[in-house]
Amino acid sequence: MDPVEVHLAQVLAAVRPLAPARYGLEAAEGCVLAEDTRAALALPSFDNSAMDGYAVHAADIAAATAEDPVSLPVADEVTAGDTRQLTVEPGSCVIIMTGALMPGGADTVIPVEWTDGGRETAQFHRAAPAGNSVRRRGVDVAVGDLLLPAGTRLGPAQIALLAAGGNAHPLVRRAPVAAVIATGSELVEPGQDLAPGQIWDSNSYLIAAAVRRSGGMARRHRVPDDPVAMLGALEAQAPLCDLLITTGGVSMGGQHDVVKASLSGWDDVTFRKVAMQPGMPQGFGVIGERRTPLFALPGNPVSAFVSFHLFVRPALDALRGLTATTPVLRATLTDGVRSPSGKRSYLRGTLDLAARTVTPLNGQDSHRLGTLAHATALIIVGETVTELAAGAETDVISLP
């Protein structure tokens, strides 16, 4: 058996980031920036007022107090979006709104709250130094500053920063497209009639949803345990997607393991036992002219799900141009757990992030979707550990 890290290293060695392209800002949401993006414009791009008030020469109101206010005639008014290049003459003032272009001459803004709010003549009750309530050009971002580095995932604030900087078409890597192929002659579309021996397909839904949750797109397919159908599906889908994910058909036993039987002769696909539970039998390789990565995951839903998080999710990250990491936290077990010697266990549990505790769930068998649906974390128990008591600290993966 190979350690988890050996299989993951094989995966990551074979996966290349997708080719970047320019997208509009809304289409770029959730994508990953493919180049360092520098500011073509300063932010703010012009001196502007941080308050509603009056633009003045600070020297003109240096003596102003509540008892002895200074009066200045109001020469004009400037609102946000007003593109006139006004000038404030000494001994006068201009009404100014938040975000409005600072007129020439004026060096400070007096908030309306420090005045009588006059519209012909304004009385000032307080003085202020030069620069008061003025947002200087470039104080947030100077021209040429690195706005966002390559590899940045574009969430709301990052999209907004690109918008503010006028970067309307950033160079990004799009969401990878996965073809998810559930194998098994026993599988029937959920809700359709079921004979004894048949089950409703859940794996294609599980893995497609997990792909979407991890920043990819996914299409679902289902094929029976028939090597011709299997190879046909792989050949049809490989040119249409960025990665292929099969579930089932990889166990150790048999001639009925259709994925393994179909692909085990191929040079670029490896099947191996990985020292983990669940999820021991794993296949990975590249197929077709485009050398599309292929993940052959085990068929038990929990095994497929754990395998997805350990191997496919990092590959999706790598395709997107993100650094592929599986974030691991430490948490204290509220109950004891057992684990087989020689395998790393990934047990289903519920994580209390505030208390830093994790509670193992009942029903850890790898077909138990009922348990999986209540899990918020995977509890990791190392290969050489067979038991952890309540109160022990261990590694956990928080499920997204």
Next chain:
Amino acid sequence: MDPVEVHLAQVLAAVRPLAPARYGLEAAEGCVLAEDTRAALALPSFDNSAMDGYAVHAADIAAATAEDPVSLPVADEVTAGDTRQLTVEPGSCVIIMTGALMPGGADTVIPVEWTDGGRETAQFHRAAPAGNSVRRRGVDVAVGDLLLPAGTRLGPAQIALLAAGGNAHPLVRRAPVAAVIATGSELVEPGQDLAPGQIWDSNSYLIAAAVRRSGGMARRHRVPDDPVAMLGALEAQAPLCDLLITTGGVSMGGQHDVVKASLSGWDDVTFRKVAMQPGMPQGFGVIGERRTPLFALPGNPVSAFVSFHLFVRPALDALRGLTATTPVLRATLTDGVRSPSGKRSYLRGTLDLAARTVTPLNGQDSHRLGTLAHATALIIVGETVTELAAGAETDVISLP
């Protein structure tokens, strides 16, 4: 000024969950279950094999050892998806694959690894009690068990559990649709020509992306500082969406505050100062025949973003049928922070979840998108606290 909780309570008192509807499983991804969903079928729905091996009567091989194996004739073979109701006669065995329907008569499965793998006659090297490697009908979920309670967000494992149970059309609440309206005559579409005094609109992108990141859908709009245009946009959009979100036009100063000027006479819309920084001026109410919730957020991008997380995100949760909570963690400050007396501060920082530390970022002014784009958390400093030193523990909101 009102505390944050007072404004949030007004919001949540006015927001009702959306009407539920039945969706297909892929459309239901990310939606919230609107009713307790019980199992119509047991999981597994029939006794089946957990391994590739042989279905036998346990008594027939009770004496089997490696030195003295027991031989049984192979009567048949059953694969996953085989719907025949086979029976294993005493003194014989049936080859069985993982997931295949357990034949009648047989009470245990012997893994192929404990045999010679024979196809005419099989030699058994180990005995096993009844029930070995057999997944009993209903062991994961019994008929009538609560599969998932109302209020469950349907992620990959929950969708898969519904699929496995044949619940192809769950009753869910869909993603709320928000109309995001950025106000300001200074706003120009990113990338288009800019005169001094104009800025590229980032707020509509920021808030629309935040809505989508929080499980909603969003359309962006932009209106100038013109009450007629503003009211026209509100009246046009209110019947088409589940909530309205405006940015800008709510500050304390002015006749140019278009949102406030347009709506402050309305009975069902309240403008108030909330004791927080950034984000002090807030408006909220319901408008139109459908009593559509309206959030009037301040116009500085950071203020709008913080306001979104404190007030709009909980409302989106409530519309979806989720319990509206803003998860707060404790973390240790790596640097000191200051905060005004009488206001609760939400400072931008970077959170190290593993180390439980949070680092305040430089540039906390509410127009600084450059800082916001690097933040992964909001650091909360209470109303009565004006300073926290490095090493102090404080509440933080982890940004999604």
